[in-house]
Each structure stands twice: as structure tokens, then as C-alpha cells.
Amino acid sequence: MITMKDIVREGYPTLTESAAPVEMPPNKEDQETLTDMLTFIQNSQDPEISEKYELRPGVGLAAPQLGLSKRMMAVHFEDLNGNSYSDGYYNPKIISHSVEQTYISTGEGCLSVDREVPGIVPRHMRITIKAINLNGEPVKLRLKGYAAVVFQHEIDHLNGIMFYDHINKNDPFKTPDGAKPCD
Numbered sequence: 001m002i003t004m005k006d007i008v009r010e011g012y013p014t015l016t017e018s019a020a021p022v023e024m025p026p027n028k029e030d031q032e033t034l035t036d037m038l039t040f041i042q043n044s045q046d047p048e049i050s051e052k053y054e055l056r057p058g059v060g061l062a063a064p065q066l067g068l069s070k071r072m073m074a075v076h077f078e079d080l081n082g083n084s085y086s087d088g089y090y091n092p093k094i095i096s097h098s099v100e101q102t103y104i105s106t107g108e109g110c111l112s113v114d115r116e117v118p119g120i121v122p123r124h125m126r127i128t129i130k131a132i133n134l135n136g137e138p139v140k141l142r143l144k145g146y147a148a149v150v151f152q153h154e155i156d157h158l159n160g161i162m163f164y165d166h167i168n169k170n171d172p173f174k175t176p177d178g179a180k181p182c183d
């Protein structure tokens with residue numbers, strides 16, 4: 001099972017490089033990895049398991065965070081409208097997005113970043129994503145608000161982008177014009 005020791009931290013090369021597409025149909029090894037990634041996120045939110053294995057609770061994980069430069073990510077969370085997301089995705093691609101932006105009012109963190117980095121992380125308010133899910137089915141997801149933020153954070157990892165790369169250097173707490181918080 002994946003635990004915190006398997007998660008690479010800032011400075012590890014896969015966190016700042018562009019990951020390679022996963023060969024489709026996925027081979028056994030990639031399927032096992034993506035399944036383990038989803039299980040880790042679920043475990044991290046389970047009070048007993050997360051305590052027992054000292055897991056930091058998370059809502060998403062991308063393969064580069066395991067030192068694997070592959071375009072795979074997993075999410076497990078419920079958004080504020082009660083929509084729940086729990087799946088793994090191969091080769092996710094944002095095919096369209098709103099001009100309107102949003103952000104998490106308390107900023108973002110990352111399981112690969114062992115420090116607080118204060119500031120607003122501007123994200124697209126709405127995104128449409130195409131991907132292949134864990135069952136190998138092509139999916140098209142229309143996401144907005146918190147769900148859109150989570151998926152953008154994970155897809156950024158596949159492109160070697162960290163959340164703090166988006167924080168305004170001159171005024172970290174500047175909110176982008178017209179942007180509303182998603183939480």
C-alpha cells in the first residue's frame with residue numbers, strides 16, 4: 001500500500017517535469033499503480049487507517065508525486081454541492097475552460113510540499129476534461145468550483161507545475177479581478 005514515504009517532496013525531478021502519456025490500453029502495472037493511488041487517497045481520509053499509517057489526508061494524488069513521470073491521477077472527495085468524485089484517470093486533458101476564475105480562500109497546500117506557502121492560487125472556475133478512467137472508459141467531465149480546482153491542481157502536477165507557481169509574487173493575497181472563492 002502507498003504511504004507517505006512513497007510520496008516525493010519538493011526538489012524531486014518528477015515534480016517539475018512534464019509527465020509522459022500512459023500507453024493505452026493501460027498495462028497491468030499502470031492499472032495497479034492507479035488503483036493504489038485511489039486507495040491511498042481513500043485511506044488518507046479514513047480516521048483509523050490515516051492514524052495507523054500516519055497518512056496526511058488528501059483529496060487527490062498525481063503519479064509524479066510517487067516519482068513516476070506518467071500522466072495518471074486519482075481523486076476522492078465530495079464538493080460543497082454534495083457531488084462526490086472517486087476515480088483514477090489516465091491522460092486527463094483540459095479541453096476547454098472559463099475565463100472566470102476561482103480560488104480556495106485559504107490557499108492551497110500539497111502532499112509533496114512540507115511547508116505552508118501562503119497566498120491565493122487563481123484557477124479556472126469551470127473546466128471540461130477528457131480522460132480515460134480507471135475502468136478504461138473514455139470520460140468527459142464538466143467541473144466547476146472546488147472540483148475544478150482539485151483537478152487543475154492534479155493536472156498541473158502532470159505538467160511539472162506546483163500550486164505556488166500561480167501565486168502573485170508582488171501581492172500573494174491579491175484576488176484576480178471578478179474571481180469568487182469556491183469554498
Ligand SMILES: O=CN(O)C[C@@H](CC1CCCC1)C(=O)N1NCCC[C@H]1C(=O)Nc1ccccn1
Pocket residue numbers: 045057058059060061062065077108109110111112149150153154157
Ligand atoms: O496533488 C495532490 N495533493 O498534493 C494533495 C492536495 C490536493 C488539494 C490541494 C488543493 C486542491 C487539491 C491535498 O489534498 N491537500 N493538500 C495539502 C494538505 C491538505 C490536503 C487537503 O486538501 N486535504 C483535504 C481537503 C479536504 C478534505 C480532506 N482532505
Ligand code: NI
Pocket residue numbers: 109110111112153157
Ligand atoms: Ni499536490
